[in-house]
Amino acid sequence: MDKELRNALEDFSQLKVLVIEENTLIHGVLTDALYDIGIKEIRCAQNAYYALRLCDEMHFNVVICSFNLQSDKDGFHLLEELKFNGHVNKSTVLIFLSADTDESLVNSIIELQPDDFWAKPVSPSHIQKRLKHTLQFKKQLFNIYQAIDNKNYSKAVYFADRHLLDKSLQKYYPNLLRMKGEAFLSLLEFKEAEAFFKGLLKVYQYSWVYLGYVRSLLRQGRIEEITEMLEQLTEKPDTRFATHDMLAQYYIEQEDYPQAYLEIKKAAALAPRNIERNKKYWDLARLNHDHKGQYKATKNIAQNAKNSVHDSPQLLLNCIRAGIDLACTLTDNKSDAILKESELFIKQLETEYDDSHLFKEQILVAQARIHNVRQENERAESIVENHLSLRTSTEIEDNLDKVKVFHELGMREEALIILKAIKNQITGESLTSQVVNKYVEQEMEERQEIHFTPKHLHEMAVEHFQKKRLQPAFESIQQALTLAPSNAKFSISLLKILLAMQKTNELAEPHFDAAQKAIDVLDGMKFAGKNLETVNQLKEQWLLVEQ
Template sequence: MEPSVKHFFDSYEDLQVLVIDDNTLIHDTMKKAFYDVGIREVRCAQNAYYGLRLCNDMQFQVVICAFNVNSDKDGFHLLEELKFKGHVTKRTVVIFLSTETSEAIVNSIIELQPDDFWVKPLTPKYVKERLAQTLKVKSHLYNMYQAIDRKEYSKVIYFADRHLQNKAIKSLHPNILRMRGEALQSLLEFEEAQKFYQSLLKKFKFGWVYLGYVRALLKQGRIDEINDLIKTLSDKPDTRFAMHDLLAQYHIEHEEFEQAYEEIKKAAALSPRNIDRNKKSWDLARLNHDHIGQYQATKSIVSNAKNSIHESPMLVLNVIRAGIDLALTITDGSADKLLQQTDHYIQQLCEDYKEASEFKEQITVVKARLLKARNQTKLALRLVENQVSLRPTPDLEDNLDKVKVFHELGMREEAMFLLEAIKNQISGDSLTSLVVSRYVEQEIDERSQIHFTPKQLHEMALEHFQKGRAKPALDTVLQAIQLAPNSVRFSISLLKIMIALKEEDVLSEQDYQYADKALALFDKSKIDGKTEEVIKPLKEAWLAFFRNPQDNQNEK
């Protein structure tokens, strides 16, 4: 019979071990410890590149990797790639090494679910003891790991129940129980999972038990029953990252996109290396009209995708696009600086990918948008008419950017034609598809009704106001705020206009909600002294309308 992976774990001399660390002293420590326990096949690599080459040549049962490999990609992205290429499965022993224990690193490591995490410096004694324990777990529970790899979750539960009857491996029961609970959730048996975790809470106080219990209830839509527990877990360092992630997923599923965005931002900040989460943050930022958040998310994606399987020139294009979107909401001189940065990104992209002719139209589109942002409309129009096709491309983001340039240049029929084509590109029932599809629906609705950029609308509102047309000014500034609800400057203009209309006694009580939102934005925003000097008298003037005469008399 051919030896299985389980036989490797039962017999140390047959194990094949890979160590990836740029410190050769770590290699020496590892080799000594492994040779002492009978492991003979130990390969070492000083960077991820050579580690990947070794994995292409042979199958390793144990992979030990430094989280920070300074010469190329870090351990997070390396393990991501090893999993993607099938070099690492649940049956592989994966151990991370690090000198750091910061919350961001620990959260990133927890996400990848390694079998162990060793803090440097290491000694042969420490290595031997921790390795022995890790191999023991992998050997005893091999059938469960194999079933997980095959997505046979009913088998996971069957093997778990058998192992739990074995008192000889009682120390492994928490591992077994955790895998059993995760299998129930993978089978979508959320009510049974809830009861399972509820029973565990009587005996264990592990973070994963609480999180499993909360997830099971969230999946049943029973959030009101666990609000206090959610708050507690959101405040605890060992559970807050996972809790924010769970809440983001819950709110997306219930189409509560503002709450989802707030939670995903917190999760992304606590574990910044996860590209999919950063992309989700970007999508939610767009849906919530947070142009600053959109720009920051795209830059974070580029930064964290460096040297990973996610790295792509398209990510840089998204930064450029988000930068232009943000610039079109800014009414002061900082917009010029942002557009200069965007110019630099375009130049760098063209230099890095000189042979990539497939980016030609995308670059033309962003250059035209830049020209339009700088009020060089004729040049932008000429560029688009000569070099940009109305034909949709297979890439959703390319098409969305074409829509923007058509819309900004007043080519509204072309913009709406492309938006209709984009609707057919949204497919799938994933949470990401749900967010993106809502964003496309929002784009279709807004671009069919609002024909100008936020910056243009704000300028038009100010012109109306200066010429004594306060009501048209209010209608126009509200459109600008719809497209850029986090703009403090737009809200300042709104409050000025509403004070004028209130003095004319032409506001309805329904209009007061707009001022309330502006005041709430001021309270939550980081405002410098100069802006605060502008806002303070406006707030006082607005609130004075609602004081009763007795209040005014008391102040006197």
């Protein structure tokens, strides 16, 4: 295959080109331009389905793909699938077409590292000029691409050094230097990478040089040396996405999960199509008790994975579960609206996937949890007693949801048995495993100490408050805030309880700390009308207490 591609780069008549584009008029423009420079084997597909079928039939040296495919999956997810199936590698010439140049799309394209990006509409002269340049570049640096495809990064450094001695390749020096730096990082030679990129900063002002230098120092835990540079990079459109992504990785390694979450949210917003990043967003959201963020992340994953290699009934199940988790924190009509949405997801799962019968127990767990949130305890208990067992699944998420249904129904011993089994399921030293492992540890600790959902705890706090049992009311609302720390209604209730405790001389040092946390939460939110009036009044009253 390598010899065939090398020969094809020498003789265009041997090249095999695949064009993936919905518009047949653009097919005509591209094929005519390609024929005119000697390319004979050109296949066209109007959607991802036929593109994948063509790739199964033959290997293409050049793939020209529209990013804006609409009929089945977009160019981002199609390329993921082509890479996953081995149809596209570093040696393949990959070119993206798009009429759209908004920041999130450009970030997604950069992340896929195509050889070129053509903005529509394209002219024959533009096509021929850009493609000839790209093919020439690919031919000259073929051995480096081959080494990278084979994950032989030491050999990639060797070839880069040899090419950098060849003055006839001077116009390719920046690309060679970039591949050499990335090879150092792939080899985990961070000291060498630091020295390499630091030297380049004296000569080049390319974004990738700054990003490579930052990455090499972050991987050594030396963030304090580049704080000013990081601030600058997060403000520049061409570097902010990659910088937020790197910082998220860094803070996860440092076990600073709140800061990692802030960074991954920014990165995911700037490049929303990447499934793995959205999964990290989801894991960090639940670790930080952000139930709205968790629900948003699972819906993003399901939406962006639709018809892609990542598509799975499990993704809808995760939406259902995150929705129920969120509903457990809401105290008004919003809770039932979320539960109804979860029920719609259940129907969607049952109708859209032929193998939905394999998820019967998982659906029953979700239905039992929905009944429990609605305080239909008998119906929830009936499902658990008649259909569920302590037998664990191979899927960690299935087992976590079973823990929740047992715990929410007061079956705490059963919940802890499954949690311990989950702990043994988590393997690997990846950052994802680290975050999930921390989340399971947190679940074990909280479910041993806290026996109710945030919604139920708030209801208990209100009842205690109305009956003048202020210390039990405070303890209940504190537990609710442990599980849902950004809930505005819980924070408002906490301040009301503390103001009542001040009148009965029950305040102590921990109460002041709790009040400050609640005020910080409220300060970070926007209120209007009667809600704004209530919040301002409570804050003013508490300020008088502190004086």
